[in-house]
Amino acid sequence: MQPLEQELQRCLQEADRYRLLAEQSTDMISRHTPTPEWTFIDVNPAIERMLGYRADEIIGTSGYDLFHPDDADNLKKRADSVRYRRGMYTNVYRFQHRDGHYIWLETTSRTIRDELGHPVEIICVSRDVTERELAQQATRRLARVVEASSDMILFCNHRTLQLTYMNETAYRTFGAERENLAVFYLNQLFPQDVLHTLVEPALQHAALYGTWYGSIPLYPAGNPGRIAEIREIIAHRNRAENMQVEYYSIIARDITLKRKAEEKAKRQQLEMAHMSRLLSVGEMATELAHEINQPLATIINYCNGTFRRLEEGQITELTQVTRSMELISAQARRASEIIKRMRRFVRRTEFQRVSFPVNETCIEVTRFLNQEALDNSIRFDFDLDPDSPILEADRLQIEQVLLNLVRNAIEAYSDSDISPKPVTIRTRVEGKRITVSVIDQGPGIDPAQLDNLFEPFITSKENGLGMGLSISHTIIESHCGRLWVESDGQSGTRFHFQLPLKGQA
Template identity: 30%
Template sequence: MEFTRIRYDEQHDHLRALNQSASLIQINEQLSQEIIQHKQTSEKLQQSVKRTWDILNSLFVFVGVYSLDGILQEANRAPLEAAGLQPADVIGKPFWETYWWSYSTAVQEKLKRSFREAARGRTIRYDTTARLSEKRFIDLDITFGPLYDSAGEIIQLIGSAVDITERLAAEKREAEKSAQLQNILKVNPDLYFHLNYQGVLVGFVNEKNQHRFLPIESVQQRHIYEIFPPAVASQFESAIQETIQSQAATTFEYTLELQQQSRWFQARLLPCQPEELLVIIQDITQKKYAEISLQHVHARLTEAQRQAHIGSWEWNPRENSLWWSEEIYRILGLGDPDLLPTTQTFMEMVHEEDRELVARVITNTLENNLPFSLEHRIVRPQGEVRHVHLQAGLKADPQAGSQLMYGTIQDITEKQEASRIAQEYRDELAHVSRLIVKGELIAGLSHELNQPLTAIANYCGAMKTLMEQGHDVSELRDKIEGQALRSGEIIRRLKAFSQKQQQRFLFNIHDSIRSALQMINYQIRLKQIEVQTCYKNKFTTVYADRVQVEQVLVNLFKNAVEAMEHTPSPRTLTVSTTSTPDKMIQISVSDTGCGVPEHFRSKLFTPFATSKKTGLGIGLSLSRSLIHAADGKMWFLPNTRKGASFHIQLPASQKLPE
């Protein structure tokens, strides 16, 4: 029995030992699994930390781990590389003693205080400046805070810094712009305020001038229908809806009675904040009055052009763009004023016989910058031929960097016809006048000289008879001498024929000059002669017979034109007036023609003496006679370079009787 019990005990101990061994094996396997899992987790954590540091190192963000007394224990590479530092230069040192902060003791002291506060459990954040090199600094947004363990104890400090240099620079620029805008608004005469989408005024941007724009004073939080008259408020309401729908600026104009005056305003609504619009109101009263005045001027100019049959035009040769006034459409017989004008349209309407001349003159102006003035014909679409006066010149356009051609066209058809008829009358009158003068000279001379010459012949016959008979003839000789003196007196009286009664009065000599130039305007234009006038005074009067003075001026102008007919350009006719110390007005007429031959100068004022092939030789002699009859003077002087000058002096006022 004892043996059996002992065997039983041995088996029982063996089984218990086996059970314990199995448990140990199971525990060992579990521990091995946990160790493997812990290792894998640790590796993943290390990889994660490495990736985090790699990311931090790729960015200019400073991340550091510190001891509680501010010793830097770990940091990413970016700030070290930026300052050219090695880890050994900063790791294990108080953070405030590193190179980044060595430029300022005040910055270092602030860092010390920040670490002390962070060690007490506070998170510190502020902006500061770090040095990367002797000349390069950056602005940082820096943060320090505590790092706790599982028991809630602070074991380390962690800090980070972000480069905010560009952000601060942008904020500074924005602040400067904002300050500039505020300064502009302070001096800006316009009114700015905000409206919500319901039409309520919710705030001002500048309100110091609101009394100049709004009909009432208290307008905050009031609806537009409470601020403006219904008609104006309705315009605001429509503009609000249009701006909301289009999300673009809307502009309109309106009038208000302010301080017993009617004022014009322009309102501009722009999308601004959510559910709000910015309203800008500008006083445009002066601009509006100027526009109205300009419209009146344009209307008057248009009417003046219509009455005078003168149209204006502008041509840009570079862009080949042409503008016509309304009168040009009427002159050219074009019924549609909306027709786009072109140079081709105009040149096609120029008479085919004049087209080459017009093109040549325009080309000459473009190449030599010379103004032109010429008369030519146009053919209207209905086939009607009209005469026009075309003139133009070049003017620089600084904005476009080119030259523009400005000009006018005048319908001179009626004037041309009148001039033609007048020319015929003048030619006939001149012919008759020459016949009358010639007839008066011949008839007067024959009638006046007939008697004394007959008496002399009779006395000579009697003297011959008496001398043959040996008688004294002294008495007959005295009678012959008396008749000869009588003949001389007749000649003197014929010479003074211009002393007949004249119609003298005071008149503006400049008007007569213009009138005389107009009489031969066709010849001047035809021969492309430039007329220059030089007047020291705008209004200069003379006392003479105006018709006779203009007859003299026409004669001088015609002579000048004929003298320049075959001379090369430029051909210039110059007319000037000036006063003399002896109360006379001197008129000078100069040309750039062929001049007067030296051998003929002494005969210039001799009747019937002429250097022209078809001339009669009485023009200058008659002219000087008329001037002398008006108590004036007339003489000739050759020009220094080329051409001739004729000078006339006429009394500036009526002479008092002695």
């Protein structure tokens, strides 16, 4: 065989091997005209699996017509999806399947030219990257959601505790800028006691169970006045290797506005409670004046009697004057206690959580209403828990609730002729809570009024504002308790409020 024939034979064998490789390839290998139509000249069998066409169906067809309209001119526009390297273009685009839907292809192409540099054809190698593109799209959508989230979202290295990613909200809350690169570490954001007692146990819990939920306060040093809290920690594991924790996602929230709103609401509640106490004292003005007048009148009588006896010479020994002074002093102290009690009740105060015996408070409130009870033939009956339970709350506000309920019980007898008229105050410990009840035997409350009894400005009193029960309801709820009423509209009314005992809130 001549050398020329041998070379020809070798070339034919090599061409057969290349064709065999092309036909067996899972990638789609195609040849196209170098014209705008990008017409198929030849294609391997992989096209049927990838695009649904047989090779003989697609040859002679314009490839350009099968591009998605938004991707047809990627190469001309040098879109972001196009890369160029060493004479080859790589383009990611959508191409129409035989069934009509579009799939994502990644195509690497090279233009074949003749000796004069004129394009002869274009060789393309394409693969289906639909799953990859959809996953990347989902990731990009998720990234946009994370960036737009009003929550702070942080990624934290599980070993170094370095924050490897922070969204825009986190940068803003920390008072930092992305342009000025700053390295944040989790252990730099918290005081040592908070880090050891709250943050580290939360991370350990997330590492063991996958997630942690709770509340850890965070005060950004670079943005004084802001308040945030960590609410959730998620541990992400390396599932491809050893299932060890790879990093943490930390979700936090800027609660500055919420705290300010809470403080404002608390101030408004205190003001409303103070106003309610002033109104209560105003409504009791006649009874209070009468109660103060009694010791004052007694003092005057003792003084006048002592003077008269001195003038008549009836007092001959110092001990007789001493006894009069003791009686006068006792009445003065009584008047002073009444005034002190009233001043303490009406003063404006901040919320103060203290420990106090609830039984003693119940008795103290009835002393404040002593004259009103006498004027209305009211008899106070006490059924108090023998264990003398201790509450931890704002004592003044609890006294205010009791005062409102007891006065309501007194007023329930306004049209009743029975005498005496019993008002029972009961305390009972039930588990970790205490229930205080104020019970009267008046005509009761119409069942139709029970549903809106605690709403503001709802009242059956001729001159009432309808704020007493509403404020009492708010006070009890702010103490993690509840206030409710029971009445059948015939046989009396029972108001109850329940609060956590000391140490159980």
